[in-house]
Every structure is written in structure tokens, then in C-alpha cells.
Amino acid sequence: MVKLYSYFRSSASYRVRIALQLKGLPYDYLPVHLVQGEHLQGAYASAQGDALVPRLQTDDGVLLSQSLAIIEYLEEAYPQSPRLLPAAPLARAQVRALAQMVACDIHPLNNLRVLRYLVHELHSSEEAKNAWYQHWVRSGLQAFERQLALLAQAHAQAGLAPSRYCWGEAPTLADCCLLPQLYNADRFGVPYADLPHILAVQAACQQLPAFARAHPSACPDSA
Secondary structure, eight states, rough: OEEEEEEETTHHHHEEEEHHHOOOOOEEEEEEEEETTTSSSSHHHHEEEEEEEEEEEESSSSSSSSSHHHHHHHHHTTTOOOOSSSSSSHHHHHHHHHHHHHIIIIIGGSSSHHEEEHHSSSSOOOHHHHHHHHHHHHHHHHHHHHHHHHHHHHHHHTOOOOOSSSSSSSSSSSHHEEEEEHHHHTTOOOOTTTTTHHHHHHHHTTTTTHHHHSSGSSSGGGG
């Protein structure tokens, strides 16, 4: 059985939990408390260069880091499970692009170590830190919404049915990335009620048990 080193509020860990649940893969959950700095201590910090979460230990005992790389490993190692990337090369690129809009454009500006640097090193106030967070998440979600709208237009022009999720009729890597970012947006009061494509995807995902089982509130370390 694979092992997942995770922190319940880590959106990157949340992505991997969603992927594991969608694929129906059992795993051991090993909590690593980021706020208390457990990821920077002892064997955990020395076992992987980035000393971050998530980290997946494979059945062979190999440690993998970086959420998108982990999810693509799961996709390739367990191809018989529900697929998180479409078969067609163009569609796969479109899904990866959506995922990277979250993982590469939105999230890096707003993760815990960046927010701590703003406060402790640049002496930003709590109000300034929250304004930073809200600005970059809001602008990133607006860009994501525009991309969903363009994809919907392209699908309509090609005579394809509207997508229920970010791409197509089943959750993909893109949905694994979007829902955790929306969870964080809610925590920090970032508005997105005016983004209809995102709201529709969120509603569709929230109907699936896999997303509920992966939610931070369902994690052992959330108590």
C-alpha cells in the first residue's frame, strides 16, 4: 500500500488525496504538520530535497514529491483505474494547462512559506498579507474562468457536449487542482460567485463521494 505524507490544509496534498480517492486506491495517511514545522525536521526534511508536502511513498518504497508529478505517476502506474488525463494528446495538453494555471500560477504566490515571508521578513501587516492573497487568487481564478469559457466555446463549435467538469464528463487532473484552490479561496474570503463555469465545476465535483473523502475536514489531522 502506498503512503501519503500530507497536511490537511495543504492544497497540494489535497490534490493528491482527490486523485487517490477518484482512483479508489487505498493508502496510509501520515500527517506532517506544516504550521509546527514538522516538514523541516529530522528524517523527513533530509529524505527529499524540497522538504515539503505532499510526498508519496510507492509500494516499492520510493519517495516521490510534487503533486502533479505524483498524480501523473498514479495515472501511469494504475492505468486500469478511472483516468485523470484524456487519451487524445490535444485534450491532455488542455487539461494539463488548466492544472498548471493553479499549480504554477496561483498557488506558488500564496502558499504558507510565502505568506510567512511577507509577514516575518517584509513586515507586512495582516491586512496587507490578506490583500496580497486575495488579489493573486482572485486574478488567477478569473483567468481560469476565461480558459474554461474558451474551452466551452471550442467544444460547442466542434459539436461536442458541454463539459460537466473542467474538461469532459469525468473529473480530471484539472479538477484535482481547482477544488483545493477554491477551498483556500473560501478560507481567505476570496470572492468567485461571479465565475459561473468555476461554480458549475465545483458543484459537479462536490456531488462525488471521492471529493468529500479527500476534503480537509475528513483528514485525521484536521481535529
